[in-house]
Structure formats: structure tokens, C-alpha cells
Amino acid sequence: MSGGPRVTHVASRPGHSFSKTLQDAITLVAGLGVEGDGHAGATVQHRSRVARDPTQPNLRQVHLIAGELHDELNAAGFELGPGDLGENLTTRGIELIALSAGARLHLGQGAVIEVTGLRNPCIQLDRFRPGLMAACLGRDAEGRLVRKAGVMGIVLTGGVVKPGDAIRIEAPAAFRALEKV
Template sequence: MTTARVVSVSSDDEHRFTKPPREAITLIAGLGVEGDAHFGATVQHLSRVRRDPTQPNLRQVHLIHRELFDEIDADVTPGQLGENVTTEGIDLLGLPRGTVLRLGADATVEVTGLRNPCLQIDRFEPGLLKQVVGTDHEGHTIRKAGVMAVVLAGGVVKPGDAIAVELPQAITEPLSPV
């Protein structure tokens, strides 16, 4: 069994698709990744700001499982799909909403939902959107481009940090796009 860990961390102070890898990122409770373009208590995603800038920011931290890179037919490295934290050894997509992830010694995030990738992913790599969004044998949409989370407790997160998973105690609900 693989121990869940952080493979890479990334951030960017501008709204670009790809985020450059960093030696460490600092998570701030209720706001997200310090210095990242999506940092804030209310929505920062540009299209969502245009619709309603007062919505709570449920997308403060974007996490993707490194194993996705093995599944897709593209040469992708951590941060290139816009994630802040690249993980390994954890089934992010199988977690229920409300799961708490402890990243390293101090940081804690709560999973809010699935990332809903847009056409920007095809601008990065033509055909990639069809690889990360598809349908199952029953016709249900399957999204593989990671999960979104809010920061419950701040702290520094760096590659190699362990990830501990705390499932919700109450009745769980599957992840949906946020």
C-alpha cells in the first residue's frame, strides 16, 4: 500500500492555466494559497466573478492525483493542469464531499467538489478535455481533473509531505462539480 503524499506544489499570482512548481506553498485558513490568483474568501475564478463576485470561494485549493498523468495520452508534469497540490497514493476522485485532508504538519483542507475542466485544457493540449471528462457505461459524466478544497487550517505544504485522510462522520455525499 502506498502512503499518501504531496508530490509537488504550485502557485501563480496571475490567472494563467499552468502554475509553476514551488519549493513550498503557504495555505491561509479561509482564503487559500497565499500569493495565488485564486486566493480569497469569495470566488476568484474569472468567469464566476463575472456571474456573482459575492459567492463563497469553494475552489481555494486545487488538488490533482499524479496517477492521472499515467492515464492520459499527454506529456504532463505537476502544475501544468493548474493544480496547487499534486498528490500520490490517494483516490481523490473517490472521496466524499467534506473529507478533510491533513497536508504536512499543520495545513488542513476540506474537499468541496470536483474540478470542472473547461476548454482551456484543450488549448494546453488538444484532445485532453476528452481524456479528463467522459461518460461511464450508464451515461453519467465522469470528471478526472482533480478536486477543489477550502483551507480549514493554514500551514506550509511542500513536496514529500504526508497526507492524512479524515472521512466525514455523517452520511456522505459524492463529489459534484464546484
């Protein structure tokens, strides 16, 4: 991809619906997530996690998916678009699930997201499109499970993010494989 890694789409939606609505721009708020989004907050916002312990920190403030995953799923017949899987940011030119835990993504004019872990594909995917959950899981060469449904992060530095914004990756000193969060 010429020009390096980029944000291609941004989305948000109040409430706890599965898909998110495409926006011209979103505002990231440090320590909270996407302004006006149903999953924004300093503590967990996902219903199942709130039921277990509402005081847990929200490590899932922002959901990012690679546009290349949409390409793969569309080629398999799923007919998906940006925001459909609940992501706030769709990217191109960056292998999100290969990043290290703690990697920092510098977006646009100054926003910074720290990657906290992998989104764990769940039954909601099959409710949206039958068979989608299995399509978002794979195996690597050693037979280990690969979760392809994107990464989650927290907002370290707020700012406005819009389609076309560049992404600069700041790797941590030591690589730590992403785990589900």
C-alpha cells in the same frame, strides 16, 4: 505506494494564468487558499464566476490533482507535468475524485483542506493541449459522466505544505458524492 498518500509537488502563481509554477513549498492560509496564488481569496476568484456574482464564497481555493492522472494522460500522449493543469497540489496514493464532499485532508505538519467538489474540465484544457478536455472526462460502469480533472477545496487550517508531506484523510460522518464546483 509505500508510506501512504503523499503530496508529490506543490505549485502556485500570481495572476490568472492556466498553469502554475512548481515551488519548494507553499503556504496555505485559512479561509483564503494558497498565499500569493491568483485564485486565493474568500470570495470567487475565477473570472467567469466573478462575472456572474463576485460575492459567492470561494469553494475553489486549492486545486488538487492525482499524479496518477498525469500518468494516464502522459500515456495517452499529452506530455504533462505537475502544475501544468493549474493544480496547487499533486498527490500520489489517493483517489481524489472518489472522496466524499466534506472530506478533510490533513497535510504535513497541520494544514487542513476540506474537499468541496470536482473541477469541471473546460475548454481551457483543449487550448493547452488539443483533445485534453475529452481525455479528462470518462464514464463509469453505469454510464454516468466522470470528471477526472481533480478536486477543489477550501483551507480550514493554514500551514506550510511541501513535496513529501503525508496526507491523512478524515472522512465525514456520511458520504456525499462530489459534484462540480
